[in-house]
Amino acid sequence: xxxxxxxxxxxxxxxxxxxxxxxxxxxxxxxxxxxxxxxxxxxxxxxxxxxxxxxxxxxxxxxxxxxxxxxxxxxxxxxxxxxxxxxxxxxxxxxxxxxxxxxxxxxxxxxxxxxxxxxxxxxxxxxxxxxxxxxxxxxxxxxxxxxxxxxxxxxxxxxxxxxxxxxxxxxxxxxxxxxxxxxxxxxxxxxxxxxxxxxxxxxxxxxxxxxxxxxxxxxxxxxxxxxxxxxxxxxxxxxxxxxxxxxxxxxxxxxxxxxxxxxxxxxxxxxxxxxxxxxxxxxxxxxxxxxxxxxxxxxxxxxxxxxxxxx
Amino acid sequence: xxxxxxxxxxxxxxxxxxxxxxxxxxxxxxxxxxxxxxxxxxxxxxxxxxxxxxxxxxxxxxxxxxxxxxxxxxxxxxxxxxxxxxxxxxxxxxxxxxxxxxxxxxxxxxxxxxxxxxxxxxxxxxxxxxxxxxxxxxxxxxxxxxxxxxxxxxxxxxxxxxxx
Numbered sequence: 516x517x518x519x520x521x522x523x524x525x526x527x528x529x530x531x532x533x534x535x536x537x538x539x540x541x542x543x544x545x546x547x548x549x550x551x552x553x554x555x556x557x558x559x560x561x562x563x564x565x566x567x568x569x570x571x572x573x574x575x576x577x578x579x580x581x582x583x584x585x586x587x588x589x590x591x592x593x594x595x596x597x598x599x600x601x602x603x604x605x606x607x608x609x610x611x612x613x614x615x616x617x618x619x620x621x622x623x624x625x626x627x628x629x630x631x632x633x634x635x636x637x638x639x640x641x642x643x644x645x646x647x648x649x650x651x652x653x654x655x656x657x658x659x660x661x662x663x664x665x666x667x668x669x670x671x672x673x674x675x676x677x678x679x680x681x682x683x684x685x686x687x688x689x690x691x692x693x694x695x696x697x698x699x700x701x702x703x704x705x706x707x708x709x710x711x712x713x714x715x716x717x718x719x720x721x722x723x724x725x726x727x728x729x730x731x732x733x734x735x736x737x738x739x740x741x742x743x744x745x746x747x748x749x750x751x752x753x754x755x756x757x758x759x760x761x762x763x764x765x766x767x768x769x770x771x772x773x774x775x776x777x778x779x780x781x782x783x784x785x786x787x788x789x790x791x792x793x794x795x796x797x798x799x800x801x802x803x804x805x806x807x808x809x810x811x812x813x814x815x816x817x818x819x820x821x822x823x824x825x826x
Numbered sequence: 827x828x829x830x831x832x833x834x835x836x837x838x839x840x841x842x843x844x845x846x847x848x849x850x851x852x853x854x855x856x857x858x859x860x861x862x863x864x865x866x867x868x869x870x871x872x873x874x875x876x877x878x879x880x881x882x883x884x885x886x887x888x889x890x891x892x893x894x895x896x897x898x899x900x901x902x903x904x905x906x907x908x909x910x911x912x913x914x915x916x917x918x919x920x921x922x923x924x925x926x927x928x929x930x931x932x933x934x935x936x937x938x939x940x941x942x943x944x945x946x947x948x949x950x951x952x953x954x955x956x957x958x959x960x961x962x963x964x965x966x967x968x969x970x971x972x973x974x975x976x977x978x979x980x981x982x983x984x985x986x987x988x989x990x
Binding site: 652653654655656664666667668671672673674692712776777779780781782783792810811812813815818820 | 827829843844849851856864865866867868869871874875876900901903904907908911
């Protein structure tokens with residue numbers, strides 16, 4: 516690992532950048548990444564590569580009938596668990612490549628008074644890897660621009676809802692106990708779900724923060740020159756995108772539902788925890804009905820987080 | 827989303843949502859002047875920036891206290907809903923409300939007493955009568971014996987009324 520201190524042109528004099536100046540450049544790496552993330556998550560209808568999250572809820576047991584007396588509770592079916600699977604988050608990595616290092620591609624630094632161009636490794640250690648470290652933090656501010664998090668709100672300040680149409684990536688449902696009544700046994704549906712919470716995939720917006728100094732590079736004629744802004748920012752974008760998808764030294768960005776730093780709200784699957792609300796209905800002298808409705812207090816069965824990691 | 831700024835201005839409450847006390851629900855207002863609340867679920871992970879921000883406005887003791895209160899509140903709500911259903915089904919009676927079935931059930935018990943099915947109810951009825959001040963304060967053993975020996979709820983009422 517070789518973190519270098521880049522030089523800049525201070526009114527005609529070469530000077531080493533301060534740590535504050537370097538941090539500004541690292542923030543610019545993050546912003547460049549946010550403009551075109553190479554590790555992209557998308558909302559799909561089904562089959563998303565991040566895997567499946569199950570929403571479970573109770574539905575009423577089937578109706579028991581008798582022509583002579585009410586079926587007793589021991590014989591009626593318990594409320595049954597209904598499962599809906601969500602596999603709506605898909606990771607789609609861009610195909611990336613970088614231009615080969617000419618030996619003068621990257622910024623210059625000084626060592627014992629001599630000036631050198633950074634190597635690819637120096638460049639990544641100085642600018643790209645610190646930016647990746649910011650990107651994979653648990654926070655969701657502008658220094659995580661272009662990365663993703665989960666929210667219970669479709670609209671989040673500083674983020675963009677990924678589906679563009681407020682399509683939830685997970686919906687927590689529970690039985691609507693008010694939909695069941697003894698007087699409608701046999702008439703009401705077994706499954707009466709109500710939506711408790713919807714969860715949305717959000718992408719953090721970047722912020723184009725100004726950087727006070729731009730590094731220098733060695734031209735073909737051996738002179739030093741300040742990078743043109745577009746050239747410098749293009750270099751940052753090309754490399755941060757490539758490292759995020761293809762790093763071989765632990766700086767790939769990876770999303771998962773099982774390991775890594777949590778990103779945004781956990782997605783809770785809640786379910787009523789009762790053992791059944793036994794009810795009877797006599798429709799006629801030869802039609803006795805009984806059924807067990809969902810009941811109980813809502814409890815959290817599982818919580819799934821979107822997670823970000825380096826690999 | 828949770829930030830220090832949002833928590834300072836819009837924090838409502840937070841509590842654990844699992845028995846293991848590893849996951850927290852944080853409620854914040856949508857904006858400082860909004861009544862809409864946003865639920866955010868986070869891990870209790872003191873290394874995570876969101877958890878660190880939360881603990882600045884709601885320490886661990888308060889989280890546990892909030893959790894206890896939430897469980898009690900949920901349990902009470904559930905018990906109330908069960909009671910409401912039971913009343914609707916005529917399984918329990920509310921003696922303080924005229925619209926309940928309590929009075930008709932009591933009249934049925936008094937005037938249509940079924941000895942074989944309601945013998946235990948008669949016993950409980952007698953016990954309840956001995957809780958009345960008028961009976962407790964009665965010094966006449968014969969009148970009290972009349973209550974004990976009554977063969978129907980109506981005879982119990984008659985015996986009490988004779989004390990007066």
